[in-house]
Amino acid sequence: MTELTVTKIPIKRGQRITQVARVPIAGATVEVPVITIGGVHDGPRVAVTGGIHGAEYVAIEAARRLGMSIDPQELSGTLVVVPISNTTAFFSRSIYTSGLDTNNLNRMFPGDAQGAPSQVLAGWLFRTIIQPSQYYIDMHGGDMIEALVPFVLAPQTGNAEVDALSLAMAEASGIERIIAGDVAGSTSGAAAAAGIPSILAEVGGQGVWREEEVAAHLESTLRVLRRLSLLPGDVPAALDQRTYRTFAWMRAETRGLFHPSVRVGEQVRDGQHLGQIVDYFGNPLQSVNAVTDGEVVFLVTSLAINAGDPLLALGA
Secondary structure, eight states: OEEEOSSOOOOOBTOEEEEEEEEEETTEEEEEEEEEEEOSEEEEEEEEEEOSSTTOHHHHHHHHHHHHHOOGGGOEEEEEEESOSOHHHHHHTOSSBOSSSSSBGGGSTTOOTTSOHHHHHHHHHIIIIITTOSEEEEEEOOOTTEEEOOEEEOOOOSOHHHHHHHHHHHHHHOOSEEEOOOOTTOHHHHHHHTTOOEEEEEOOBTTBOOHHHHHHHHHHHHHHHHHTTSSOSOOOOOSSOEEESOEEEEEOSSOEEEEEOOOTTOEEOTTOEEEEEEOTTSOEEEEEEOSSSEEEEEEEOOSEEOTTOEEEEEEO
């Protein structure tokens, strides 16, 4: 295993190289594991990240298996895999925040080398892993307090060519729900804005990693790599894929105890009561009502809620 202190990662044709980059941030050193696979055939460079959120274990394990299982003799192009992008969050079992500060790393891209610690990490990942690539896949899974229907985000930037390729990657994944849109400051949004077709795929959640979910997330990523011709094989059409153009979030307005009255996958109507936040004694503090017709794609399962926390999201 090679240790790195530089921002250029070695890639050798026909070889897999495992390495640990050591990124100086705020007087400390942050480890970032990197797997590079140089294919024996010509092709594009694809970057894959997992663990942008440190407790999204299905994605982390699937990304690790991806990087360690692909045969360089079968690969056309280059694959760069970071199975745990946010090791400080991973080992501190931190949800949402980077573990370096109170910021959500997936709202900090493309980063800032002179900014807060999480912005510095985002900047290193963007410059070193994402920006030199022709395509990008960010593997996620519901965080430790989140349940979700598997979905994939395909950023829509206004660049017709990039947007179409991102959507084609999402369709190739076979993941059942596609959301044509993105979140400000996210990995995939920043990549797409830089002209790199990208997706952000979510499978799993609630702090567990079930074998069948890891296998599904891995297979969805392999399907995309086949679609991009990095790996041989056809990509059969996915069944029951549904594309949403709206991803409507609802957030807590106050601190309290969250009692949802819906489940992931449930179809709801605009204005429908979806749950409430109550105080220590069960007195209502906030009624949560649907802001549009749609499907509950994402739902926080934590009883404890703070003001500003996400509660759920509707695909429509």
